[in-house]
Amino acid sequence: MDPALLDFELPSDRVAQAPALRRDESRLLVVERSSDSLRDDQFSELGAYLRPGDLLVLNDTRVVPARITGRKESGGKVEVTILDPVAEADEHWALARCSSRNRVGQRLSFPRGLTMEIGELDPEGPVRLRVLEGDLRRTLEAEGRMPLPPYIRRRVTEGDQDHQDPMDRERYQTVVAANEGAVAAPTAGLHFTESLLQKLRQRGVEHTTITLHVGYGSFQPVRSERVEDHRLRPELFEVSQTAATRINHQRSMGGRVVAVGTTVVRTLESVADRGGRIEASRGATGLMILPGHTFQCVDALITNFHHPRTTLFALALAFGGPERVRRAYDHALGSAYRFLSYGDAMLIV
Numbered sequence: 001m002d003p004a005l006l007d008f009e010l011p012s013d014r015v016a017q018a019p020a021l022r023r024d025e026s027r028l029l030v031v032e033r034s035s036d037s038l039r040d041d042q043f044s045e046l047g048a049y050l051r052p053g054d055l056l057v058l059n060d061t062r063v064v065p066a067r068i069t070g071r072k073e074s075g076g077k078v079e080v081t082i083l084d085p086v087a088e089a090d091e092h093w094a095l096a097r098c099s100s101r102n103r104v105g106q107r108l109s110f111p112r113g114l115t116m117e118i119g120e121l122d123p124e125g126p127v128r129l130r131v132l133e134g135d136l137r138r139t140l141e142a143e144g145r146m147p148l149p150p151y152i153r154r155r156v157t158e159g160d161q162d163h164q165d166p167m168d169r170e171r172y173q174t175v176v177a178a179n180e181g182a183v184a185a186p187t188a189g190l191h192f193t194e195s196l197l198q199k200l201r202q203r204g205v206e207h208t209t210i211t212l213h214v215g216y217g218s219f220q221p222v223r224s225e226r227v228e229d230h231r232l233r234p235e236l237f238e239v240s241q242t243a244a245t246r247i248n249h250q251r252s253m254g255g256r257v258v259a260v261g262t263t264v265v266r267t268l269e270s271v272a273d274r275g276g277r278i279e280a281s282r283g284a285t286g287l288m289i290l291p292g293h294t295f296q297c298v299d300a301l302i303t304n305f306h307h308p309r310t311t312l313f314a315l316a317l318a319f320g321g322p323e324r325v326r327r328a329y330d331h332a333l334g335s336a337y338r339f340l341s342y343g344d345a346m347l348i349v
Contacts, residue, residue, distance in 0.1 A: 001227040001290060006309045006317075008329060015151050016338035019171045024196045027337055027344040031320055031328050038331050043191045043345055046302075052204025053255035054300075055247060056197075059186035059263045060209035062177040065144030065169075070110035076100055078108055080116075081147050083126060083216055085140060086181040090131040091119065095216070102127055114139040146172045147183045149219065149341055171342075181213035181236065187304045187341045188261030208246045212237040212263040212285070221309045227290060232311060234284035237267045241280040247297065248277055256299035262315045265289065265298050272296035289315045291322050300349045305332055305339040320348040 020026045024044040031038055041048070050056075064085040072078050078098040085092070096102050096118070106118045114134030118127050146168045148154060154165045174189035175197070197207060217233030224230045247257055247268070259265045270285040272278055276297035288311050301319050306312040317325050328346060337344045 001314075003222045003224070003227050003309055005322075006222060006227065006313050008308045008326070008333075010308055010339060011333075014333060014337070014339045014343075016340060016342035016344075017152055017154075018167075019190065019342040023171075023175070023191050023193045026191045029328060029332055029337060029344070029346045031324060031346060031348045033320065033324065033349065036324060038328055040335065044196060046196070046347065047200050047203050047205065049347055049349055050200065050203070050205045050258065050300075051256065053250065053253060054205045054258055055250040055255055056200070056205060056207035056258045056260055057243070057247065057264050057268065058174065058176050058189050058192070058207055058209050058260040059212055059214075059267075060174070060176045060178045061182040061186060061211050061213050061263075062180040063146060063173055063182045063185050063214075064180055065140055065146050066183045067145045067147045068110055068140060068143055070108050070114075072098065072100070073107050074100070080108065080110075080129070081183065081216075082129075082136070082140065083183055085137070085183065086213070092129050092131070092136065093122070093126045094129050095125065096127050096129075107132070110134070110139060111143045112139045147216075148172065149184070151340060152342065176207075176209055178209075179211045179213075179238075181211075183216055184214040184219065185341060186212070186214055186261045186263045187343075188302045188345060190342070191302075191345050192260070206246070206250075208243045210237065210239045210243050210264060210267050212267045214263055218263070218312065219307070219310060221307065222311065222314075227311075227314060230288065230311065232286040232288050234286040235263075236282075236284050237270070238282040239267065239271055239278060239280055244278040244280040251276060251297065257297055258300040258302065259298045260302045262301075262303055262312050265295075265301060265315060265319070268297050269293075269295065289318050291318045293318045295319065300347065302345055302347050304341065304343055304345055305329065305337060307340065316346075316348070 026043045066082040081095040083093045116129040120128035
């Protein structure tokens with residue numbers, strides 16, 4: 001597949017810099033495959049497009065405040081984003097941004113006595129950091145900032161300290177966030193409120209959760225000559241016995257599985273057998289879903305509007321059909337929908 005097939009023009013003013021005032025006040029573009037139609041609505045009206053017996057599956061990963069600022073031995077400032085913040089080892093992969101080149105053996109100092117050393121450089125950008133002194137997890141909990149994507153500009157620097165809008169501490173987490181480990185939010189879930197989930201439950205639409213700890217690799221652009229040659233960094237997931245049982249039961253009763261986000265799709269498609277049955281399991285998945293994929297257990301998808309030339313956009317094309325989803329994106333761009341993490345949503349049924 002030619003990566004150019006994943007291209008489209010995304011104007012900078014279509015990229016949401018802040019969430020809607022209320023989570024469920026986001027706009028919702030409904031893409032109905034059976035009638036090949038598009039409909040504009042509000043996310044709070046999601047229930048109008050779901051049926052009693054449908055099952056929402058959300059990702060309950062919790063974003064770690066994994067970004068922290070420190071100093072190099074030279075005195076220069078360095079901003080580090082830990083990519084595997086819940087790893088038990090004293091070595092962690094990270095993104096390190098500074099004005100000078102990173103080098104192996106260089107020591108980095110952070111608040112609360114945390115000292116790390118660069119142990120390895122990855123040609124694709126990350127560095128492996130070794131903890132020499134201090135407690136990384138406790139330092140992140142006390143001093144870390146939410147690892148917002150680079151296209152969201154919220155941080156304000158005052159002297160030697162970086163500050164972040166407290167809103168992001170709340171709004172860059174879903175209301176079902178429970179299992180700490182992600183360095184990016186499962187953004188389709190950001191539109192749900194407790195009251196909306198309760199309203200849907202009263203209409204006979206239940207929900208369950210799985211876990212996939214979202215990493216930065218999910219959002220990386222495709223740079224290879226063929227999309228198939230792109231590689232997703234494996235991300236840890238867990239599907240509990242409770243979730244597997246509920247999904248299998250709902251499907252056996254004729255209900256639809258409505259995946260809330262691409263992370264849920266990739267997790268369920270990683271563990272489903274050819275009959276669509278889910279087994280409880282945990283592990284890591286680097287599954288990349290492209291047009292032509294046969295979906296085993298996902299019947300509908302809620303997803304945000306994504307960057308061009310990414311595997312996220314490729315998955316949307318695969319699920320909704322390339323021509324139909326491209327038409328939906330053209331409509332969204334022409335109708336002032338907001339894109340990316342804090343943007344609006346699309347429902348493909």
